[in-house]
Amino acid sequence: MTILTLTDQPVAAHKADALVLATQPDGDGATLAPGHGLQRAAATHLKGALAAFGATGRVDDVHTVAMVPGVAARKVVLTGIAPKSGDGKPTADTLRLGTGAALRAAGTADTVIVDVPAGTEALLAAAAEGAYLGTYAFTAHKTTGTSAKGGRKTKSATGNVGAIRIQVADAKDRAAKATLKRAETLSAATAYARDLVNTPANILYPQTFADSVAARVAERKLPVEITVHDEKKLASLGCGGIVGVGQGSARPPRIVELHYTPKRPAGRIAFVGKGITFDTGGVCIKPAASMLTMKCDMAGAAAVAAAVMAAAEIGLPVAVSGYLCLAENMPGGNAQRPGDVVTMRSGTTVEIIDTDAEGRMVLADGISLAVESGADAVVDVATLTGACMVALGTRVAGVMANDEPLSRRVLASAARAGEPMWPLPLPEELRAKLDSSVADLQHKGDMYGGALTAGLFLREFAKDAEGTAIPWAHIDIAGPAFQTEAPFGHVGKGGTGYAVATLLDLAASWGAK
Numbered sequence: 060m061t062i063l064t065l066t067d068q069p070v071a072a073h074k075a076d077a078l079v080l081a082t083q084p085d086g087d088g089a090t091l092a093p094g095h096g097l098q099r100a101a102a103t104h105l106k107g108a109l110a111a112f113g114a115t116g117r118v119d120d121v122h123t124v125a126m127v128p129g130v131a132a133r134k135v136v137l138t139g140i141a142p143k144s145g146d147g148k149p150t151a152d153t154l155r156l157g158t159g160a161a162l163r164a165a166g167t168a169d170t171v172i173v174d175v176p177a178g179t180e181a182l183l184a185a186a187a188e189g190a191y192l193g194t195y196a197f198t199a200h201k202t203t204g205t206s207a208k209g210g211r212k213t214k215s216a217t218g219n220v221g222a223i224r225i226q227v228a229d230a231k232d233r234a235a236k237a238t239l240k241r242a243e244t245l246s247a248a249t250a251y252a253r254d255l256v257n258t259p260a261n262i263l264y265p266q267t268f269a270d271s272v273a274a275r276v277a278e279r280k281l282p283v284e285i286t287v288h289d290e291k292k293l294a295s296l297g298c299g300g301i302v303g304v305g306q307g308s309a310r311p312p313r314i315v316e317l318h319y320t321p322k323r324p325a326g327r328i329a330f331v332g333k334g335i336t337f338d339t340g341g342v343c344i345k346p347a348a349s350m351l352t353m354k355c356d357m358a359g360a361a362a363v364a365a366a367v368m369a370a371a372e373i374g375l376p377v378a379v380s381g382y383l384c385l386a387e388n389m390p391g392g393n394a395q396r397p398g399d400v401v402t403m404r405s406g407t408t409v410e411i412i413d414t415d416a417e418g419r420m421v422l423a424d425g426i427s428l429a430v431e432s433g434a435d436a437v438v439d440v441a442t443l444t445g446a447c448m449v450a451l452g453t454r455v456a457g458v459m460a461n462d463e464p465l466s467r468r469v470l471a472s473a474a475r476a477g478e479p480m481w482p483l484p485l486p487e488e489l490r491a492k493l494d495s496s497v498a499d500l501q502h503k504g505d506m507y508g509g510a511l512t513a514g515l516f517l518r519e520f521a522k523d524a525e526g527t528a529i530p531w532a533h534i535d536i537a538g539p540a541f542q543t544e545a546p547f548g549h550v551g552k553g554g555t556g557y558a559v560a561t562l563l564d565l566a567a568s569w570g571a572k
Contacts (some may be wrong), residue, residue, distance in 0.1 A: 061194050061218035063187050063243045065230040066172065070096045071130045073224070076168035078132035079161040079190075081140045081175040082109060082116040083149060089116030092140065092149070092176050096226075101129040109137060117141045118156045119547055121164045132172060136161045140175060151181045152477045155189035159549020162193030167219045174226035183235060184242045185477070187225055191246035192549040192556070194218035197257040218250070241373060245563055248369035249556035251275065255361035256541065256554025260337035260354040265305070265313040265385035268336060268357065272315060272364050272383070281371040286316040293424075299401035300409065300420035305386035307341055307394025312386035314425060317364065319371040324378035325570030329434035330367065330562055331425040333418045333441035334360030334385035341414030342390045343397065355554060356418070358540035359440035360385060366562035377569045382429050384421035388414070400498045404428060405520055410498040418443045419502055419513050423520040426531070430523055436465050436530040437521060438565065440558050442537045446509030450483070453538040456557070457483040459514035460532035461521055469532050469565060476560035480534065485514050493519075510535055534558060 070078065081092035089109045091102060104127055112122045120139035127135050138161035140149040149157075158175055165171050173190050177183040196219050227235050255263060255271065263271070269287045276283045290311035293302050298314065305312030335356035339345060345353070360383040367381035395401075399411045401420075404427035409420070422439050429437045447457045456473075458480050460466035466482055473480040492504030492512050500519060504512035514533050521531030539557040542550055 061191055061220055062222045063191060063239055064222065064224050065227050065235060065239055066224040067227055067230040070172065070174045070226055071098060071101060073131055073172045075132045075170040075172045077134050077136050077165040077171045078130060079136045079138060079158065079165070079171060079173045079175065080105070081157065082114060082120070082137050083139065083141045084116040089114035089120070089139065094176060095174060098129050101127055104128055105135060105137065115139060117143050118153050119143070119160050121160050123164060136165050149176065151185035154182055155185040155477050156548030158186045158189035159193035160547070162190050162220060162223070162549070163546060163551065165220065169221045170224065171220050171222070172224050172226060177225065177227065180234065180238045183225065183227065183238050187239055187242035188246050189549045190223045190225070191218070191243065192249060194220040194223070195250050195253060195551060197254060197553060199254070199258070244369050244372050245560055248365040248563070249559045252358070252361040252365040252556040252559050253554040255364070256355050256358045258354070260387070263354070264310040264336045264387055265334070266310065268334060268360070268383070268385050269313050269315045272317070275368060279368070279372060281368055282319060283368060283371045284318040288314040288316070296404060297402060297406070298404045298424040300403050300424040301384055301386055303395045303399065303401045303411070304388055304417040304420050307391035308387035308389040309391065310387050312421070314428065315383040315385065316428070317367045317381035317383070318378070319367055319380070320378045321374065321376055325376045327378040327380070327434045328566055328569050329380040329382065329429035329432055329437045330363040331382045331422055331429050331437060331439040332360030332363030332384065333357065333422050333439070333443065334383050335418060335421065336385060336387050338388045338415070338417065339390055341388050341417060342394050343414040344390055345415060352541055352543060355541040356442050357385065358442050358536060358554065358557070361554070362440050362536070362556065362558040362562060365556065365559045366566065369559070369563050370566045375567055377566055379566045380429065380432055380434060382425040384425040386417070386421055388417045403520070407500060407519065408498040410495040410501040412501050412503040416503045416513070419516050422517055426517060426520040430521060430529050435569070436462070436532070438469065438532045438534065438562070439517065440534045440536060440562070442540045443535045444510040444513050444537055447535040448538040450510060451481055451538060453544070455479045455481050456539055457481060457510055457535040458532060459483050459485050459511070461485070461518050461528050462530035462532070465530045465532050468568065469534065469561070472564040472568060473561045476564050478539070478557055478561045480561070483511060483514070485518060486511060490515050
């Protein structure tokens, strides 16, 4: 497990595996960022190296120099912290990305010193988060040789770096220590969400997902109440959406409720996560190539679980609930069929059009349960539609809402968290695409506006028993939840833990509404 600490010792004197220093643009090249604290000989040597490398000082421009004169660390990692284009100055976002890229480049190490411009709480938090997440490695199923009993030994999921020391002016400063602690809690929660997403579907399925969450709550002694609804309980609750999706699998569905309630809560917010632990598409089966990454279809539930636990660990003054809607979408002998009609928790009847549009069905039941809890607002998170990826690419999530103030709050939290999101509309003229001739609704429209009609479908369930709308927002993370392309910043290949930081920031700000 990676450990974050503060240090105010002279930066060049640290006997570490690596020293991370920030760079930024300087004319046609790059130079060391101000405040590095190095003696002239070391600074001159590194500036010469930057020129030789053709460094730019921008994010993801990383260079390593070994045996720098006057520096006790074995190597120096020089990382750009300016935006990739334009004349923009370094920000919390670019510092997070730049520090993460440096730690990825540092590789396996016992100790890394990070000396980057982190003079404010926001910058310190960004540097710490980037550093921690840049060390992430999922090695749970890597073998390391032969055990004493003759079998293959397996590693645990862990980071590549044992200890990260962030250079600050005063390591005893209480505000800095509190900022670092919060950053470590958030980063560890994000890493846990990544672990869940990266775990193969033969190991992580609805019941083992629930078991993992319960084990983490117990291990960290968190004040979180857990309720697990099995398939019989879900049927008795009338949750026909998730029951229908899960009925084609030998591993039945679950809804896991997580409730963190402080004394005299300043508000109550509920998060709902899509948790399809593997998605074949059901009888409307996906092409084989499209199934390769479908273990990630539970990333929304992973983000919700991690965020609720982080809120409890920090001790937020707001009540935070999570609803993990867990199912496998398989084409078994009892699988759901197009044309089937199911009755949802809300009592609404829904005609199934495409069994590969299963996420909205499990979410709808979760949203209904969240509304019944009396939450001030409900936010769902899901790897929901390929249409959102077509619209926004693979690094930006879409946000839809029935409440403009809530939409603005989600987007503001995303901006502070460094998780790009963009508002999408819920056009009323598209609502007619969900009309059914045999049920109250059909759960999918045609090929046009697919992300938007999915949002319109979910909006139907963000209502109380009298039909009054409850503030609700939907975050479609289909693109940024799983990285299949080259790593960048603090994000490696595989699960990203996207949305944990946004949800935690939103919960933290809820008491100030």
